[in-house]
Amino acid sequence: MSIKSYLAHPYQGKKNELIKALSSIKQCEVVPAKNKNLLILITDTKDNLEEDSIKEKIEAIESLKLLAMVSGFNT
Amino acid sequence: MYTSVLTDRRSFIKKMAMLSAMTAAATMFPGILFAEEQERGLPKSKGLDWKKAPCRFCGVGCGVLVGIENGKAVAVKGDPRSPVNKGLCCVKGYHSVIAIYGKDRLTKPLIKKNGKYVETSMKEALDLIASKMKETIKDHGKDAVSIYGSGQWTIPDGYVASKLFKGCIGTNNVEANARLCMASAVTGFMTSFGMDEPMGCYEDIDYADVFVLWGNNMAEMHPVLFSRLLDQRSKRNVKIIDLATRTTRTSKASDRSIIFEPQTDLAIANAICYEIIKNGWVNKSFVEKHCNFNKGLTNIGYGLEDKFKFKDKPQKISFDAYKKFLEDYTPEKVSKLSGVSVRDIKYMASYYGDPNKKIMSLWCMGINQHTRGTWMNNLVYNIHLLTGKISEPGNSPFSLTGQPSACGTVREVGTLTHKLPYGVVMNKKHREIAAKIWDVPVENISPKPTYHTVEMFRALDRGDIRFMWIQVTNPMVTMPKLKRYRDAAKKEGRFIVVSDIYPTPTTDIADVILPAAMWIEREGMYGNSERRTQYFEQMIEPPGEAMSDTWQLIEVAKRLGYEKQFYYKKETHIEEIYNEYTKFHKGKKHGMAPLEVLKKESGVIWPYVDGKSTQWRFNAKYDPATTKEGFDFYGKPDGKAIIWQRPYEPAAEEPDNEYPYWLNTGRVIEHWHSGSMTRRIPVLHKAMPFAYVELNPEDAKRMKIKTGDKVKLTTRRGNIVLPASVNERGIPAPMQVFVPFFDENFLINDITLDSFCPISKEPDYKKCAVKIEKV
Numbered sequence A: 001m002s003i004k005s006y007l008a009h010p011y012q013g014k015k016n017e018l019i020k021a022l023s024s025i026k027q028c029e030v031v032p033a034k035n036k037n038l039l040i041l042i043t044d045t046k047d048n049l050e051e052d053s054i055k056e057k058i059e060a061i062e063s064l065k066l067l068a069m070v071s072g073f074n075t
Numbered sequence B: 001m002y003t004s005v006l007t008d009r010r011s012f013i014k015k016m017a018m019l020s021a022m023t024a025a026a027t028m029f030p031g032i033l034f035a036e037e038q039e040r041g042l043p044k045s046k047g048l049d050w051k052k053a054p055c056r057f058c059g060v061g062c063g064v065l066v067g068i069e070n071g072k073a074v075a076v077k078g079d080p081r082s083p084v085n086k087g088l089c090c091v092k093g094y095h096s097v098i099a100i101y102g103k104d105r106l107t108k109p110l111i112k113k114n115g116k117y118v119e120t121s122m123k124e125a126l127d128l129i130a131s132k133m134k135e136t137i138k139d140h141g142k143d144a145v146s147i148y149g150s151g152q153w154t155i156p157d158g159y160v161a162s163k164l165f166k167g168c169i170g171t172n173n174v175e176a177n178a179r180l181c182m183a184s185a186v187t188g189f190m191t192s193f194g195m196d197e198p199m200g201c202y203e204d205i206d207y208a209d210v211f212v213l214w215g216n217n218m219a220e221m222h223p224v225l226f227s228r229l230l231d232q233r234s235k236r237n238v239k240i241i242d243l244a245t246r247t248t249r250t251s252k253a254s255d256r257s258i259i260f261e262p263q264t265d266l267a268i269a270n271a272i273c274y275e276i277i278k279n280g281w282v283n284k285s286f287v288e289k290h291c292n293f294n295k296g297l298t299n300i301g302y303g304l305e306d307k308f309k310f311k312d313k314p315q316k317i318s319f320d321a322y323k324k325f326l327e328d329y330t331p332e333k334v335s336k337l338s339g340v341s342v343r344d345i346k347y348m349a350s351y352y353g354d355p356n357k358k359i360m361s362l363w364c365m366g367i368n369q370h371t372r373g374t375w376m377n378n379l380v381y382n383i384h385l386l387t388g389k390i391s392e393p394g395n396s397p398f399s400l401t402g403q404p405s406a407c408g409t410v411r412e413v414g415t416l417t418h419k420l421p422y423g424v425v426m427n428k429k430h431r432e433i434a435a436k437i438w439d440v441p442v443e444n445i446s447p448k449p450t451y452h453t454v455e456m457f458r459a460l461d462r463g464d465i466r467f468m469w470i471q472v473t474n475p476m477v478t479m480p481k482l483k484r485y486r487d488a489a490k491k492e493g494r495f496i497v498v499s500d501i502y503p504t505p506t507t508d509i510a511d512v513i514l515p516a517a518m519w520i521e522r523e524g525m526y527g528n529s530e531r532r533t534q535y536f537e538q539m540i541e542p543p544g545e546a547m548s549d550t551w552q553l554i555e556v557a558k559r560l561g562y563e564k565q566f567y568y569k570k571e572t573h574i575e576e577i578y579n580e581y582t583k584f585h586k587g588k589k590h591g592m593a594p595l596e597v598l599k600k601e602s603g604v605i606w607p608y609v610d611g612k613s614t615q616w617r618f619n620a621k622y623d624p625a626t627t628k629e630g631f632d633f634y635g636k637p638d639g640k641a642i643i644w645q646r647p648y649e650p651a652a653e654e655p656d657n658e659y660p661y662w663l664n665t666g667r668v669i670e671h672w673h674s675g676s677m678t679r680r681i682p683v684l685h686k687a688m689p690f691a692y693v694e695l696n697p698e699d700a701k702r703m704k705i706k707t708g709d710k711v712k713l714t715t716r717r718g719n720i721v722l723p724a725s726v727n728e729r730g731i732p733a734p735m736q737v738f739v740p741f742f743d744e745n746f747l748i749n750d751i752t753l754d755s756f757c758p759i760s761k762e763p764d765y766k767k768c769a770v771k772i773e774k775v
């Protein structure tokens, strides 16, 4: 059971695409910056297995340039 | 750490995760905004009651909405109605309510007995304070008691402090920490215009084409305002020029970063004026109609010795004499001194000189905390006056404040030794006005200023001051050359009262600690950088016996026998005080909005005349107080502003063979000043857990220092060991280091120098000489 937050950097011009792709994943919550090419991503998963598979899915998104974890909490 | 009863643990943790990411993003991308999310991330509940207040922290003065739920403050969002921030907040503002609920809040008065603090009742503590004050006055005279407050004092706090000490007791021993940050801005305004505070307002940002930031790391210190600059850049082709001694987040977000050698800003400003005159960019008719030229004394000293005195002797000069003086400041000569290229000097001058470009100069501590701080303020005004780019939308020299009410309380109420709410103690008429409103004999108010802040602590050391009451500030972290003043406070025969919300190094020196009510636990007003007065109601109960600073002072005043002057009723005292205070400012030049208007609006800019704010002063188009066509600088008897001849003079202590580096100190975005509140906000504390020393990467390489290595800093005052930071947040120029002062575990001020501007008496925290060694 973990909650993690990340800074997600989209490729130039791909911010909306990335928002869309991440938002379609149930365990993800996306918070786009209003004025920068950056998103905050919060993942909420029930176990390690789910977390790993979500992470894999996210990293496969083409519009994602870089994903940097900021914090992790176990609930 | 509190949790809202209406949000479950999981969603609370989610919110914390999001806030950590926002904090990280804010430190990486200056001015980054998540406006919508600031709303979406908040607890949603019908039980939430949103109430408006100005932010507790910086001088930007953002309007916030505080969510109250079952008597607790649980959330903050930017107030979309506030013209200051238009719904935005920075990380500090967004987390501000968490600072209310730290585990170690002071809730009971404490009295030191046999070296130990024991809990007592508020009544006993206040009785003791009053009796100690009486005893000190009887034994040592009224100038042996003093109060040291803050730009975080609300307007009523500062007002009753001034009335009690200046009006009733009869001592001018009233000072505030704004002396350490804004005093040079005040003396700059007074010498150039005869009236304090900016002529323009934040709306200037929406009209300016160019922004020159003079030693002002706005991205970290005034983040919401800086985001307004970046917002303009995304909409229009505006230019941001960062003129600084260190590469910061601001430099990285600017269009041009120009680095100069410390103290040479004096020469750079003069070089810009030289170029303006040489290229025929002077607005001749503006200068002829609205300006005089003056020079003052030179080689004015640095205030390093006790009882240092200085009085300037202004002398009128001609334009030709001024022009001749500037010949020493050709771009070529200044380039050698400052390290700024001739091209960059000309580049800045050309923007100031271009009649088709509207330009804002913005500054804060870089210019003010300067041994020639008053001169630097004068010099920036010179540039705007020579070109006539002043007092109109977008053309604006804008001195920013650091604290939420440095303007509203310290400058407008006048909680400095020489000030009164209207005018100065030296002026008989001003004393008469104060005596009448305060209902005290005019002879009570002494015509002589006593001690400015540094000298007040020196007087405590010498024994001239025996009693000091410190409210809403943490001088045992923030005084320069701190060790001397910490030892002073601990001397026999000194009695120190500290009112605060948390234990700090300053409560450590107290004989009595009073728990204070914080921000929305009481009613009050702040005044921000753009002359905006903002009201907030009491929204929650203070913990335990905590009491507002205003009411603490009233209780002691009554015990000292001043019931007549402190007639205020508990339920209505803030309103009564505000109504009494605004009598000082009646009229078109400083009229303040009535309280019922403040209660409705997200702040009101003064002068408030016939139901309207005056956004641009001194310009007949906007300011009803003007009596001439065009511009009327009515702070001066002839309505003319002054262009000052002020030379470059070196800093009080410059690097030499023994101490070869410059030491610069300052703030970081996560922490509010000495960190006593923000270090109790877990997300902010985690994001910036301890202080460090920033080194230039080349210097670090030469000394084989990596980030995290221990580095010893030694000055003539002592030494301190700090972890190194290389190529991280800020990058100092070669042979310079930077240390933030928020961390009470690394008291950098133990080794800073207490030199100050002889005119403003504001210390220079930005420059002294230091030796660096890897430990």
Ligand code: SF4
Pocket: B055, B056, B057, B058, B059, B060, B061, B062, B085, B088, B089, B090, B091, B092, B093, B094, B222, B223, B224, B225
């Ligand atoms: S910029 Fe200043 S006033 Fe605005 S939210 Fe941040 S700390 Fe508060």
